[in-house]
Amino acid sequence: MSLSTPLIPRHDMAGGNVPGHVNADGVYVPTSEERTAYQALHIPWAEQVKYGYYALYFLCGLLFTFLITNVIWKVRTRYNVKIPLYSRAVALLRLLTYPQLPVNKWLSLLWTFGPLGPNLLLLAGLLFVSAFTWINQYYYYPPYYGSAPLYLRSEWLAMATLPFVYVLGSKRNIISVLTGVSHEKLQVLHQGAAFNFTYMSLVHTIAAIIRARQEKGLVYATQTNEVYVSGFVALSPLLVLFVGALPPFRKSFYEAFYWVHIIMALFFAGALFWHGYKLLDSDAYMIATIVLFLLGVTWRLVMMFLDNPILHRATATLIDEETIKLMIPTLYIKWSPGQHVFIRFSTVRPLESHPFSIATVPRPDEQSNSVRNMVFLLKPLSGFTKTLFEDVRANEGKVTYKVLIDGPYGGAGHDLRAFDSVLVIAGGTGITWALSVLQDLAYYGKGQEVRMIWAVRHTDALSWFEHELETLQKRMPSFKIQIYVTRENPRSTATISVDETKEHHPADEGRSIPIDTPATELSMSFDKTHKFPSNPGRPYLPALIEEQARTTQGSLSVACCGPPSMLVDCSNAVTKAQIGILKGVYPELNEVFLKSESYGW
Ligand SMILES: Cc1cc2nc3c(=O)[nH]c(=O)nc-3n(C[C@H](O)[C@H](O)[C@H](O)COP(=O)(O)OP(=O)(O)OC[C@H]3O[C@@H](n4cnc5c(N)ncnc54)[C@H](O)[C@@H]3O)c2cc1C
Structure with a gap:
């Protein structure tokens, strides 16, 4: 970057500059x-x-x-x-x-x-x-x-x-x-x-x-x-x-x-x-x-070459009008909870590669040289994901592609296993990240208390994961699930209309939510067609996180993946919990850790 003068500048004798x-x-x-x-x-x-x-x-x-x-x-x-x-x-x-900084429109x-x-x-x-x-x-x-x-x-x-x-x-x-x-x-x-x-x-x-x-x-x-x-x-x-x-x-x-x-x-x-x-x-x-x-x-x-000695085959299926499920069996890639990979499709906009979180973790019996399934949920936006969505729809909702995988990267590692209590919060397709974190705790955790809060737009989305959530519940008897449906699907049989922006504040019910209240009791009978009952509106995260901090004995980890506003709420509530620890408000709690993932940079 130097614009510095050489020791004897070239122009010394030029332009009438005579030294001395x-x-x-x-x-x-x-x-x-x-x-x-x-x-x-x-x-x-x-x-x-x-x-x-x-x-x-x-x-x-x-x-x-x-x-x-x-x-x-x-x-x-x-x-x-x-x-x-x-x-x-x-x-x-x-x-x-x-703490999350307040967003200024101009800045x-x-x-x-x-x-x-x-x-x-x-x-x-x-x-x-x-x-x-x-x-x-x-x-x-x-x-x-x-x-x-x-x-x-x-x-x-x-x-x-x-x-x-x-x-x-x-x-x-x-x-x-x-x-x-x-x-x-x-x-x-x-x-x-x-x-x-x-x-x-x-x-x-x-x-x-x-x-x-x-x-x-x-x-x-x-x-x-x-x-x-x-x-x-x-x-x-x-x-x-x-x-x-x-x-x-x-x-x-x-x-x-x-x-x-x-x-x-x-x-x-x-x-x-x-x-x-x-x-x-x-x-x-x-x-x-x-x-x-x-x-x-x-x-x-080198890693890309080792991980893809041949291109992987990805089967894309439309789950509903807002979601593509992608299943990629692999022999070569090893990953840990919360990790994402960049996927390049050989026939759909091959110059682009996009990051997606893996919704599964290898089960203990899958760790050797057996084929493991990487599962992804993709939300179509306006670019590549929309093109992919249209391609799958044009092919009767199911297509197999050849893909190149770059990764895995990031993730929650195995850190959350060390905590006495884990509160997993997911918004929309953030559930993919959350699921792999939950699976890791179910397969390899120390039997800690695990609770999940999932905010999702439509009850339709629940059916994608019912089986998975049931399996998790069987493996972790203490696993609690609270689902919030923020906007009911018009095709659903449910009749209650919900304001998506309205938060489901515990105080709305005239009481705070005791941590051990089963989700069934909290449900407002919004939807009876799914195995996991749901609450209408958005979860009021500050109160839910505060409640969890107050009742945890030992260490608590809050793992959050969802839209930016959800991450802001989580960060600020977890920050508040730090004040509680410093002031001795939570005598049983010694640590609150936040692990968050945002789908962008
Ligand atoms: C770590 C991580 C994990 C993610 N996991 C998931 C997931 O599991 N499921 C899911 O549906 N989405 C996930 N996303 C988001 C997903 O990568 C984007 O929605 C997708 O790349 C958008 O592609 P598009 O061309 O359709 O976007 P556009 O509609 O063109 O743009 C939408 C937004 O996506 C951003 N974006 C576009 N391309 C990229 C890219 N290559 N890398 C990063 N950001 C990009 C744009 O800046 C813009 O903000 C994840 C993102 C990150 C960073």
């Missing part, structure tokens, strides 16, 4: 010795690489902190080791990280708001680079005395961030391995690191332009100094990357965004080599970026 003399504009042009001596007294050019080191210390320090946290978490969940002060320290940490055009934790981290990063850039107000040398300190600082702060930007954006990457945080959760950090990188690059560019204007002008600088040209060439793809990734574009034109992003990221890397390779530390940052990025890509390709 006053030029045509009446400005003294120093000799290179004078310039070096001047810089040595102020901020030497080469010394400014230290800003890159500061950024590296900051980023590696964070990485190390996450690594240690990951190790502590693994020890806690795998071996159930009691760690002194763990309960209060963790409650405090979660209090600071779980959300720039940023996808989410939990406070990653936003705090990114704010710390932003303050860090801003402080190092702006606090020292020695921004420019006098004309002809060399590169502006402001653009050197911002350059090195940006360069040190570069490997992190590329690695955080990769599906398989070293940061996920070290921290245990999967690619979809790292997306927000990728976006934040890229934001900082672009911010520093713009400071770098503007400072370079100002410096050029203080001397013989920008046109002259671009004509005589190639580094200005390569700088602008590198800036163009960076701006396309930045603007193209803003939420309105990314969410509305995901496929276009994705391909433009990949192509521009490669173009940018190439332009950066042209712009600043072999300038002090720049080659180290660039090579680290390329090596780490290519390692991730190679790892992903």
Whole structure:
């Protein structure tokens, strides 16, 4: 990224600049010795690489902190080791990280708001680079005395961030391995690191332009100094990357965004080599970026090859007008609860691959070399999923496709098994994620208390899972199910009309819901045609989670997958429970952990 002046600038003898003399504009042009001596007294050019080191210390320090946290978490969940002060320290940490930020209509055009934790981290990063850039107000040398300190600082702060930007954006990457945080959760950090990188690059560019204007002008600088040209060439793809990734574009034109992003990221890397390779530390940052990025890509390709020695066969069936069920038998892929894979269909928009959560986990007797079934539920939206839906419908509701599987990624791991009580909350097709979590607890759990709340639009949807839920109930006698139907299907026999937006607040019934109340008692006889009775309206999650926290003895995990508003309610209610732990409101409860999955980034 350097726009810095070579030690002997090419234009010294051009344009009337004779070192040691006053030029045509009446400005003294120093000799290179004078310039070096001047810089040595102020901020030497080469010394400014230290800003890159500061950024590296900051980023590696964070990485190390996450690594240690990951190790502590693994020890806690795998071996159930009691760690002194763990309960209060963790409650405090979660209090600071779980709350969801209020969404501002205008700011959300720039940023996808989410939990406070990653936003705090990114704010710390932003303050860090801003402080190092702006606090020292020695921004420019006098004309002809060399590169502006402001653009050197911002350059090195940006360069040190570069490997992190590329690695955080990769599906398989070293940061996920070290921290245990999967690619979809790292997306927000990728976006934040890229934001900082672009911010520093713009400071770098503007400072370079100002410096050029203080001397013989920008046109002259671009004509005589190639580094200005390569700088602008590198800036163009960076701006396309930045603007193209803003939420309105990314969410509305995901496929276009994705391909433009990949192509521009490669173009940018190439332009950066042209712009600043072999300038002090720049080659180290660039090579680290390329090596780490290519390692991730190679790892992903190798895994894809090993997982798909031949293309998998996926049978798609229409369950109803809103859902496709996909069944993919596999011999090769191993997965854990809550994981998702990217599926590429060979005959339906083959250039695209989309993430879907696996609704099953391998049963204990399936773990060896037998064929295991991956089951998915897909909700048709307006792009690929709609095309697939129409294709299946045109083929009498059932088609078999050849597909390439990339993954699995993410998931709940086996962490939830360690908790004394697990509350699983699912909205709509979030049930796929929830089911695999429940199956894991049923097959491999320690017999803990498990409760599920599922909000679904139509009672039709219940029939997909009745068999599965019954099996779970048989395996986990204490398993409680509460189903909320938010909008009755007009084709159903039920006659009560329901306001989807209305929450089914326990207080509506003049009492709170005791945790051991069977779902049958809670039911308002809304639907008698299904084995699992349901309540009308949306579940009032704050009260349900509070109730669960109040009655849990030991540790509680809330696992939530559903629409954004549901995740917000869960996060905020679990945050409130942390306050309860710190204040000693729940004497029997020592920990509340939130595991959430959102179907987007
Ligand atoms: C980790 C994860 C797990 C998911 N699991 C499920 C599941 O089990 N069942 C289910 O029905 N849906 C699931 N989704 C959502 C599903 O991936 C999208 O609905 C699907 O990709 C939309 O494709 P489309 O072209 O029809 O979307 P469009 O109608 O074009 O866009 C709808 C939304 O989907 C987003 N989107 C589109 N393509 C992608 C993509 N390749 N990757 C990420 N987001 C994309 C868009 O940004 C937009 O916000 C999951 C998403 C994620 C991130």
